[in-house]
Amino acid sequence: MPEPTPPADELHRRLLDWFAVHRRSLPWRDDPAPWRVMVSEFMLQQTPVSRVLPVFEAWLERWPTPADLAAEPSGEAVRAWGRLGYPRRALRLHAAAVEITERHGGRVPGTYEELLSLPGVGDYTAAAIASFAHAQRAVVLDTNVRRVLARVVQGVQYPSPSVTRTERDLAASLLPDDAPTAARWAISTMELGALVCTARSPRCDACPVADLCAWRAAGYPEHDGPARRGQAWDGTDRQCRGRLMAVLRDASDPVAKADLDAAWPDAVQRERCLDSLLDDGLLDLTDDGRFTLPA
Numbered sequence: 001m002p003e004p005t006p007p008a009d010e011l012h013r014r015l016l017d018w019f020a021v022h023r024r025s026l027p028w029r030d031d032p033a034p035w036r037v038m039v040s041e042f043m044l045q046q047t048p049v050s051r052v053l054p055v056f057e058a059w060l061e062r063w064p065t066p067a068d069l070a071a072e073p074s075g076e077a078v079r080a081w082g083r084l085g086y087p088r089r090a091l092r093l094h095a096a097a098v099e100i101t102e103r104h105g106g107r108v109p110g111t112y113e114e115l116l117s118l119p120g121v122g123d124y125t126a127a128a129i130a131s132f133a134h135a136q137r138a139v140v141l142d143t144n145v146r147r148v149l150a151r152v153v154q155g156v157q158y159p160s161p162s163v164t165r166t167e168r169d170l171a172a173s174l175l176p177d178d179a180p181t182a183a184r185w186a187i188s189t190m191e192l193g194a195l196v197c198t199a200r201s202p203r204c205d206a207c208p209v210a211d212l213c214a215w216r217a218a219g220y221p222e223h224d225g226p227a228r229r230g231q232a233w234d235g236t237d238r239q240c241r242g243r244l245m246a247v248l249r250d251a252s253d254p255v256a257k258a259d260l261d262a263a264w265p266d267a268v269q270r271e272r273c274l275d276s277l278l279d280d281g282l283l284d285l286t287d288d289g290r291f292t293l294p295a
Helices: 008-022 034-044 049-062 066-070 074-081 088-103 112-116 123-132 143-154 165-173 179-195 237-249 257-261 267-279
Strands: none
Touching: 008 179, 034 049, 034 088, 034 123, 049 074, 066 088, 074 088, 074 237, 112 123, 123 179, 143 165, 143 179, 237 257, 237 267, 257 267
8 A cells, every 4th residue: 555645735834944944045046037047957957056057157147138149159159058068958048049039029938838849948947947937836847856756755765767647746736736835845845855855865864854754654665666877977978079079169260170089089989979969060060171169
């Protein structure tokens, strides 16, 4: 027989009270203007807050509105992305800024459906912007939220690799009815997962809902699903692509092929990664055979 769900009202009260005391001061949270929230959500995908902060500040100083970004070549967005990783996010954010400028009067749209139609915006990002920037009632399911709900309510160590219908229905059932309260609940749950209910070393002694946690009550059963693998880095195509992109970001003029050859020793892997960067639109090839960031 499944564990009873902790009372939603009590979960809401405790987490919202905890968040009021323990929330981090973050620039996109202290000033949650829609464009600022949108930029932060793109940057925070698979990248920790500590690495995002300096790039975020520089980005908003240079491009305080979507129209400011849309007016520049997409290659400048890639250059400014620096070493955040997954630079296709920069291209998608630039494409979204163009669409916001052309179709939404330069204002980040306010509904989940409109947000979802933008380039590079999926379910989580649309829900997060609707919730955090517009205080709407939306099901926000990032890694941290999913882990908290899996442990506290479902009694398992980790959620499934991808969001299930059961998980989404559970999250929706726990949303407070009042939209602003639902938005605070979403960010409170996310913050608990980031600071306390962490993946590897949860701090149950500091958790405001520890006595309501189904996973704790069950004796902390080990994850019995597919093995969770850490992301490799050394020698991977991701590292190779990063090295090649670094050469282009640091160059003010088109780069000769020989300069890229010097950035990575494995010729076969280097050529494969160079081709993939061209296919992804992250590099352009000039008429004389040199390489540049996209125009």
